[in-house]
Amino acid sequence: MHNKEIEENTSFTNTSKRQKYHRKMKVIKIGGGCLKGIKTIRHISRLIPSYGKGHILVVSALYGVTDILINGIDKALKDEELILPHLEIILKLHLSVATHLMESAECVQGYKRELADTVKLLERYYYGLNFTGELTPKMADAISCLGERFSAQLLAWTLRSYGLNCGYMFPQEMPLYTDGKFGDATVDLEATGKALQDSLLPYLAAHDMVFVPGFYGVSQKGEITTFGRGGSDYSAAAIAAAADAEVLEIWKDVDGFMTADPKFVPQAEFIHCLSYEECAELSYFGATILHPRTVEPVRQRGIEIVIKNTMRPEARGTVITDSSGQSAKIIKSITYTEDIAILKVHASGVGYRPGILSIVSGAITDAALNIKSVVATQTCISFLLSKKDLDPAFAALERIQPRPYRLLEREDELVLLAIVGEGLSSSMGVAARCFSAISGEDINVEMISFGPSKAALYFLLHRDKLYQGVHALHQTFFAAAQQA
Template sequence: MNVLKFGGSSVANANTIENVITIIKNQSKKKPLYVVVSAMGGITDLLLLAGKEASENNENYKNTLAEIEKRHLDAVKTLIPVVSQSAVISKVKSELNALESLCEGVFLLSELSEKTAAVISSFGELLSSYIITEAAKVKGLDIELKDSRDIIIKHVNSKTAIDYTETNSRIKDFAKENNHQVCLFPGFVARTQDGEPTTLGRGGSDFTAAILAAAIDADELQIWTDVSGMYTANPKLVKQAKPVDHISYQEAMELSHFGAKVIYPPTIHPVLEKDIPILIKNTFKPKDKGTLITRTVSDRKKPVTGISHIDDISIISLEGSGMVGIPGFSKRLFEALFLENINVILITQASSEHSICLAIEALDAEKAKTVLDNTFEFEISKHKLEPVKIENSNAIVALVGDNMYHHQGLSGKMFSTLGKNNVNIRAIAQGASEKNISVVIEKKDIKKALNTLHERFFEVKTKQLNLFVTGVGNVGSKLLEQLEQQKKYLKDKLRLKIRVVGLSNSRKMVFDENGINLDSWEDVLKKGKKANALQFFEQAKEMNLRNSIFVDNTANPDIAKIYKNYLAESMAVVTCNKIACADEYSNYEELQDLSRKFNASFLYETNVGAGLPIIDTLNNLIASGDNIHKIQAVLSGSLNFVFNNYKEGTSFYDIVKQAQQEGYTEPDPKIDLSGVDVARKILILARESGKVMELDNIENDSFLPQECLNTASVKDFFESLKKYENHFSDILSEADKKDCRLKYVAQYENEKAKVGLQHIPSDHPFYNLEGSDNIVLFYTDRYPEQPLIVKGAGAGADVTASGIFADIIRIGKK
């Protein structure tokens, strides 16, 4: 014989009840069944609400009762043919009238006792079990309804303790008398030893089914619910969570204790003693395999079976020298909490015995503080103990698995994974059995923690990156195009899943935790809210997603100022905006320190050479012990483009205009032509080499007339170029006379840096530098005469976007 239990979601309405009856009918053809049902989904909450409203003299309880009546009568009218409805409706209304009388009494007395609340809450199961039985009879099932209160007996002075001797005797007596193929029981309800009606508490219907299964030595206990088994994590919070095919009783108890609400811990105990398998099945997807729970599982390879959590936890802390070496202290502590019926979920104590930390349900926090402050009033008054401290808004996350036993490094992986995502661990607990590692974290970090740990322990090395991108001009739009284009390759080859979850330009910003569709991002952005750099950060912080990366594709100084906000929240920063790293050295140093302190990558390869690995090469030289003597470089793709194309017969204005239109220059070309952009680049290389240097320390030999430098707008700047055409043609003529080419060169040597236009002879490595290419010569201990050369495209939206893309991938591969 099998015992089947159907939860509230499985019997929520007439349609779901039809599914349940079909499942019962199909299984009853194979063997006799005991079936336990919960109240219709949400009815128990409505019943308790009606009782509460009545006790507060709130006449709205009548409306709540009317809703309860409507739901049950609607089910009857759908499930039972009209010719058979009269008797069923009469019985249902009789029960509802009794319920109404109880609530009227509560209303008149303005008091809701524990006993009355139990009676009121029991009506859900009594009504659903009767309706389902009558509907099953209509379908031709050989079925009988048995009142669980006649057979399940609780001890008088206990909330959950069952009188198993009496209960098992009654169940066995009933089994001998029962000759029906299916017997249906209301879950949750019971009686005390003195005959008073009561309930089995939270998860009571599961408990009813387990008690029945153990008493009759059932072949299997099936728990039918609205999910396809126990998952590796809560599927509502972790989309990648998957059902676990087979787990042990111990693992099921650990997971259920820590919030996996598919099954409740008391359910497991009666069947565990009899080695009766438990099968978790989905009422709405009966063909799904579900989860089988048995004593042992022999074929699993992964050490971690599941990740679970408990919301709304408070930490209670006691500290002081009065605890050290004092026998009986813990006894007094736990006894005081026990007497107030306060459950301790997690305990951790320093080996010095100077402090002890307890995790309890948040609703018990103030009561626990009052109790413990009173218990240790003497020690507190003598300053041997500090008054009890409460920390609210916490949660517990637990790794669970039988195979965790003696599996080295699991704790380290767990803590480092959380740490990398700025999830602070407040307390830690691990039993000697090593089947559970639990940590207390802030409640706001639950979703990020679960997803991060699930990615680390369960997913096929696929890492999800969440990008917050600001700037969608030339570079930004190319980056989004490349991200969409490479999506499949990244997932298949690099095991990276990259989502843009935040997007902003100077006017609008938009967010989508599930990822913005990059095929239509322009239309999505138009519908966004007004852009604000600080609000963009605050939203990214509030979303609190794992592996978050802020990507700045702008040249905006205001955005550069808030990089530190992102880094301090352990969000990586990738930028082509040079302003932050070329700002005051103290700011540059602060960003580097924040990056190290919060383990948040700060990558800006594109600050110097667009897509070229210039900074990376320099860092690798230094990290390997080399010393930098001199750096010579052509670092402006725009200036190189301009002077490569400026020839006799052309206009300097036209060439600069062309460079701007082709995306080689900054939005304001004066930044490039003034040498400021190149100065920033050599400054960054000098700083990366270890030199403390400011932008003002760099000698800038500008070729622009002062009037061009003093212009107030881009339009005025271009007009000034026309005015000084003769000046630029003279510069060109002078170079031609010397058979040299013009290159704007940056140099760092002897801890000094300078930038300026130079005449480059034909035998120099810079001479044949074409188009918008960049080149860098590194002279070091290892490369004293023949420098290490990095050369390639140094400007353009495509190559800059690819450089940013490369930095994002570097973070993903960490």
């Protein structure tokens, strides 16, 4: 094949061409919640032969393993005598699962050899930490992603023991290229798409299925970079986009999104379809079905996301696509997060003083802290932050000299409540109905934001009013619609 033909067939950006190895292929993401306990993992391994053939399966670490790896960092920094016993815990945990699942002693031994090699790598990392006494972002990423490698190897060997021709490929072998930012990397889709033509896709063509560890990729320098906790959803979406998959399936222990948290609202309804924007807003504002960044890569290629319940694999699940259509109720779902705090910067004439917003927000971001949102008035700038970032952000602003403000104020006894729905911003009366529902419960609204998103409205309440707030809104938008 001539070079020009190769470029046309392998270019990620040329959407009019079908990729060289393209077929009706899925990317299936299996999360840690589906890999919890031998009984559940066995159930998943029995589903894979029926639903996974011909597809790429992106896997999380076994449930709890990432926390064990991170806990090992503290032990390694504290005392080198703690390292080997900790490694033994990790080794025994995975070997116990392997011996219960695998139907071939030969496969158990094969996995045991590969597991030992990966644990040896982890051992070197831990002893290196103990020697230097310092944890760098680079080392934190290199250690925290190893659980996904253990998991991919475990499932590949388990399916081999069932007689399937299964392979696995690590992100550094593909490569799954990132921008190189430790702890919060972004996939380079164009570079990855080209790389997959020579690696993952032909490898898949030679196997029944391929397992890929989620959660991390590599920079152009070859350095391991993770996507943040829960980032395996995002890496699966990136691989789906780069490989031009037909669909991205996310395997969970639920059918999909609901109109509210069923723990709070037992009568919450199942949502059949969401738009990319609705899904992104729900995920960002607290719904834990998907990582907030999952939508980014697949949205570019128009690839559907489908939530699949591993307990009911035949069920359709929530489908996430370009447009879900406007609901008659306008609101699709009510979500919330308790991980919210406000840092208020009080100053006179904020709107008329050039640069003050830049100075204070720059101090927060320079401290490597994420600002969730900003609301400003003439006398106050309010930064919405994660609870864990509140004190560091406060300290960062106190270090500014000369101080461009007169007072700093912290609030952390809050929750963020959000309503999400396509067309929300252009529908008259929605905000009024929200306020009416909330005020009817004698709940004070601390702050509101309506307008930056076309599909979301959020407000802050005191945290002891969360239950009342969710119920009041669900009653207003859903129970009322059912009675109509």
